[in-house]
Amino acid sequence: MKTVVENKGIKEQCQIYRHKSGMNIYVCEKPEYSSAYAIFGTRYGSIDTKFRLGGDAAFTEVPEGIAHYLEHKLFESEDGDAFSRYAKTGAMANAFTSFDRTCYLFSCSSNFEDSFRILLDFVQHPYFTEETVRKEQGIIGQEIQMYDDSAPWRVLFNLLCALYHNHPVRIDIAGTIESIAQINADLLYQCYRTFYNLSNMFICVAGNVKADEVFRLCDELLLDSEPVSIERATHAEPEEIVKKSVEIKLPVSMPLFAIGYKERCEKPQKTVKERVCTEILMKILFGSDSQLYKELLDAELINDKFEAEYFTGHGYAAVLVEGESKDPQAVYEKINAAIADAKRNGVTKEQFDRARKAIYGADAAAYNSVENIVMSMVNAAFLNEGVFDEIETVKSVTLEDVNQRLREILDPAHSAISVVSGEE
Amino acid sequence: MDQIQIESLANGVEGCHIQTAQFKTSRISINLFLPIQETDVCANALLAGLLTRASADYPDFTHLNQRLNELYGATLFGDVMKFGDMQIVKFVINVLDDCYTLGGEKISQDAAELLLSMIFTPPLQNGLFSEQDFESEKRLLIEQINGEINDKRRYAITKTESALYQGEPSGISRYGDIKDAENLTNAQAVAAWKAMLQNAFVRVNIVSSTAPDAVYQKIKEYFAPLDRNAQKIDVTKKHAGRQDVLKLEEHMNVTQAKLCMAFAVSGMDDAKDKDAVRVMTDMFGGGPYSKLFANVREKQSLCYYCAARPNFQKATILVDSGILEENRQKAIDGILQQLKEMQNGNFSEDDLAASKMALTDSARTVCDSPADLDTWYALRIFENDPGIETFIGRVNSVSKEDVQRAANAVTLDTVYFLGTNGNEGGANQ
Numbered sequence: 001m002k003t004v005v006e007n008k009g010i011k012e013q014c015q016i017y018r019h020k021s022g023m024n025i026y027v028c029e030k031p032e033y034s035s036a037y038a039i040f041g042t043r044y045g046s047i048d049t050k051f052r053l054g055g056d057a058a059f060t061e062v063p064e065g066i067a068h069y070l071e072h073k074l075f076e077s078e079d080g081d082a083f084s085r086y087a088k089t090g091a092m093a094n095a096f097t098s099f100d101r102t103c104y105l106f107s108c109s110s111n112f113e114d115s116f117r118i119l120l121d122f123v124q125h126p127y128f129t130e131e132t133v134r135k136e137q138g139i140i141g142q143e144i145q146m147y148d149d150s151a152p153w154r155v156l157f158n159l160l161c162a163l164y165h166n167h168p169v170r171i172d173i174a175g176t177i178e179s180i181a182q183i184n185a186d187l188l189y190q191c192y193r194t195f196y197n198l199s200n201m202f203i204c205v206a207g208n209v210k211a212d213e214v215f216r217l218c219d220e221l222l223l224d225s226e227p228v229s230i231e232r233a234t235h236a237e238p239e240e241i242v243k244k245s246v247e248i249k250l251p252v253s254m255p256l257f258a259i260g261y262k263e264r265c266e267k268p269q270k271t272v273k274e275r276v277c278t279e280i281l282m283k284i285l286f287g288s289d290s291q292l293y294k295e296l297l298d299a300e301l302i303n304d305k306f307e308a309e310y311f312t313g314h315g316y317a318a319v320l321v322e323g324e325s326k327d328p329q330a331v332y333e334k335i336n337a338a339i340a341d342a343k344r345n346g347v348t349k350e351q352f353d354r355a356r357k358a359i360y361g362a363d364a365a366a367y368n369s370v371e372n373i374v375m376s377m378v379n380a381a382f383l384n385e386g387v388f389d390e391i392e393t394v395k396s397v398t399l400e401d402v403n404q405r406l407r408e409i410l411d412p413a414h415s416a417i418s419v420v421s422g423e424e
Numbered sequence: 425m426d427q428i429q430i431e432s433l434a435n436g437v438e439g440c441h442i443q444t445a446q447f448k449t450s451r452i453s454i455n456l457f458l459p460i461q462e463t464d465v466c467a468n469a470l471l472a473g474l475l476t477r478a479s480a481d482y483p484d485f486t487h488l489n490q491r492l493n494e495l496y497g498a499t500l501f502g503d504v505m506k507f508g509d510m511q512i513v514k515f516v517i518n519v520l521d522d523c524y525t526l527g528g529e530k531i532s533q534d535a536a537e538l539l540l541s542m543i544f545t546p547p548l549q550n551g552l553f554s555e556q557d558f559e560s561e562k563r564l565l566i567e568q569i570n571g572e573i574n575d576k577r578r579y580a581i582t583k584t585e586s587a588l589y590q591g592e593p594s595g596i597s598r599y600g601d602i603k604d605a606e607n608l609t610n611a612q613a614v615a616a617w618k619a620m621l622q623n624a625f626v627r628v629n630i631v632s633s634t635a636p637d638a639v640y641q642k643i644k645e646y647f648a649p650l651d652r653n654a655q656k657i658d659v660t661k662k663h664a665g666r667q668d669v670l671k672l673e674e675h676m677n678v679t680q681a682k683l684c685m686a687f688a689v690s691g692m693d694d695a696k697d698k699d700a701v702r703v704m705t706d707m708f709g710g711g712p713y714s715k716l717f718a719n720v721r722e723k724q725s726l727c728y729y730c731a732a733r734p735n736f737q738k739a740t741i742l743v744d745s746g747i748l749e750e751n752r753q754k755a756i757d758g759i760l761q762q763l764k765e766m767q768n769g770n771f772s773e774d775d776l777a778a779s780k781m782a783l784t785d786s787a788r789t790v791c792d793s794p795a796d797l798d799t800w801y802a803l804r805i806f807e808n809d810p811g812i813e814t815f816i817g818r819v820n821s822v823s824k825e826d827v828q829r830a831a832n833a834v835t836l837d838t839v840y841f842l843g844t845n846g847n848e849g850g851a852n853q
Contacts, residue, residue: 009524009526010448030446032444032446033446033792034789034791034792035785035788035789081722083711083712083713083717084712084713084718086712086713087711087712087713087774087778087781087782088774088777088778088781089781090778090781090784090785091785092711092782092785092786092789093712107789108785109784109785109788109789110784110785110788138725139725139728142680142728142746142747143728145679145680145728145748146679146680146728146746148679148680149576149678149679149680151574207792250677251573251676251677251678252571252574253567253570253571253572253573253574254567254570254571254574256574287489288485288489289486289487289489289490289492289493290486291486293486293489294486297485297560298556298560300560300563303563303564303567303568304473304564324567324571354490354493357493357494357496357497357526358492358496358497360496360497360526361496361520362497364448364496364520364524365448365497365518365520367448368446368447368448368449368794369792369793370792395526423677
């Protein structure tokens with residue numbers, strides 16, 4: 001079954017095909033583009049460490065970092081790796097694992113069908129032995145070590161450990177040297193069989209392609225599979241934080257900070273309206289046209305690397321503010337004061353209008369890029385939302401919605417600060 | 425898509441219209457090309473930030489950013505980059521096309537005029553920039569220079585380049601030296617701004633669906649009163665190469681060590697030779713199909729990343745990698761061994777085809793991004809035919825013999841290593 005959704009405001013349309021396996025396939029045709037971008041992804045990321053299939057009596061717990069490990073191993077097959085197959089089509093291929101998803105992707109400007117066949121083939125045909133699994137420990141170990149040296153990475157994960165008691169979002173996506181040492185072929189196959197079931201996956205393509213051609217290839221290449229029901233263990237996560245502050249030392253020129261405002265999650269996912277209102281609020285409170293930004297800049301407390309992000313996924317949500325400062329604690333205090341001030345007075349119509357226009361403009365401009373289009377379709381697939389829900393919500397939310405949201409979030413009592421400062 | 429039209433707008437000022445209807449936005453980018461001179465680099469880098477933080481109509485940083493948000497979040501920024509022995513000071517605005525605004529507002533022309541006014545008529549008081557803005561930008565520049573150490577991969581590359589090009593203009597960092605930044609005065613910044621408008625060769629790139637006439641007209645008016653002394657000349661001299669390999673080592677508390685190896689390319693000066701060097705470098709250390717990725721990373725597990733990049737202006741190739749400290753010599757040997765394989769012609773027609781396909785594919789992908797189109801044409805101002813399809817044709821005419829010849833023109837020049845020296849931090853913490 002095929003449906004077409006359209007957005008007249010930005011003159012875009014997307015075709016969605018429901019495959020018999022239960023998987024949705026999204027295509028955005030861009031005939032005037034030279035390239036195409038495709039993702040074959042699964043709702044499986046670093047936080048999925050405890051789960052069971054429908055019918056299983058007990059939960060299975062797997063080592064930290066296994067989703068990322070599986071991503072690495074899936075590129076291999078009995079007759080060579082996927083990269084050497086892509087080398088024959090000219091496509092640029094890659095993959096990434098985040099907290100809640102694993103995506104395999106390629107971009108190309110010719111031979112789309114050949115590359116798409118490779119993508120659907122290797123993701124559906126795992127092949128690893130104890131020996132090939134062991135070999136990967138060296139490369140992944142080096143990746144983990146590279147992130148150990150990354151101050152922005154460390155400052156973020158230290159903050160997540162300060163905010164979250166139990167939720168696995170506090171664990172590094174690649175795991176640790178110790179946890180990946182426990183990974184073996186059997187565990188990888190078990191995770192594969194659970195999370196790489198087509199009913200848990202999605203395909204999104206944008207660019208110089210024909211939707212019907214993509215759907216035909218999917219019908220031909222997707223293997224028959226019975227849908228599974230996956231139950232993820234819930235993590236009793238209290239509203240309270242773990243600790244107020246954390247600091248480590250690394251060779252950096254200026255301390256890095258990450259401040260997080262933890263939010264309660266009654267439901268596993270935030271709604272599109274909650275997300276959009278939060279984005280608008282962050283723009284108003286922390287954007288480059290805010291009074292706070294100007295005040296921090298004039299006091300020489302921040303530089304141009306100051307930014308806010310709404311960090312949310314399955315069972316977690318927090319507003320994060322990150323940057324560099326000679327005095328992170330002073331920044332934290334000024335941010336808390338600005339939040340208190342905003343909560344007291346509410347945001348104004350002018351602030352709201354400006355922020356909304358800027359976010360609408362950025363959302364529309366994102367459609368310049370086939371990669372961004374695919375990423376927005378991935379989000380829609382992942383959250384079971386409409387492809388254009390977000391940009392339409394930006395148009396429809398009101399000042400009152402945003403002020404209501406402001407009353408719900410950004411509680412300094414549930415906030416923490418993480419700092420990476422320089423070595424003496 | 426590969427339709428460009430270049431015309432002269434003033435003495436030493438070129439307009440390049442890259443016409444395409446595929447984007448939701450228009451991009452205007454003003455690129456000022458200047459020979460790298462130690463005395464000016466810092467001031468020019470400062471101007472990239474200073475000129476884009478205020479305008480005559482919006483002298484206050486906050487008001488300016490409010491205005492940009494009203495223009496549907498138009499993004500405006502300045503940047504500096506190195507291009508051989510030249511510095512490019514770049515000013516850019518990206519703005520949503522009028523047909524996509526919610527209330528039918530016309531914003532494109534306003535955005536274009538805002539950018540131009542910032543470059544040509546910044547708000548001066550008694551002939552100087554606002555002291556507060558100047559001091560603020562100076563601090564940001566100093567923090568930028570000091571902050572290079574934060575990203576160890578980037579830091580290692582910068583250190584390698586400054587050693588590799590010691591005594592050459594390219595050896596100077598794109599932001600300049602920290603001492604120069606600290607000593608910079610407001611009057612020097614004003615002088616650098618005037619000199620820049622006077623002497624730089626200027627390339628204006630416009631990526632848009634609509635005709636650039638109104639923007640061009642404004643630019644002509646701004647340049648008309650200036651007594652310009654700018655020529656379109658590539659002042660870059662290629663790197664000569666060393667007799668003895670230069671070796672440097674630095675110690676820091678890092679978990680993953682960094683190894684950079686710079687190579688000089690001798691001869692290989694005409695266009696066809698450079699095409700051969702491009703394909704050879706890609707086969708050596710470009711994508712996952714390359715010798716370095718397939719062997720040094722995948723087969724030997726010696727590094728997490730290991731990539732080779734050419735610098736055509738300077739006739740050099742830089743290999744950078746992240747490794748375990750104890751694998752240092754093995755990684756050096758492994759990288760040199762792969763170069764030897766290239767020099768001996770130990771690669772197949774399939775390997776060559778893979779590189780050609782990847783280079784072709786990524787060149788065509790440039791057409792799908794306003795920023796990539798802008799960069800592509802800005803960095804090809806000295807080429808007679810900078811078209812993407814021309815590039816693809818040239819790359820695909822390179823033969824196996826050409827590649828082998830290019831590999832044999834390559835010699836090791838500089839080796840830089842960043843590690844803990846085994847006694848600080850340790851490889852496994």
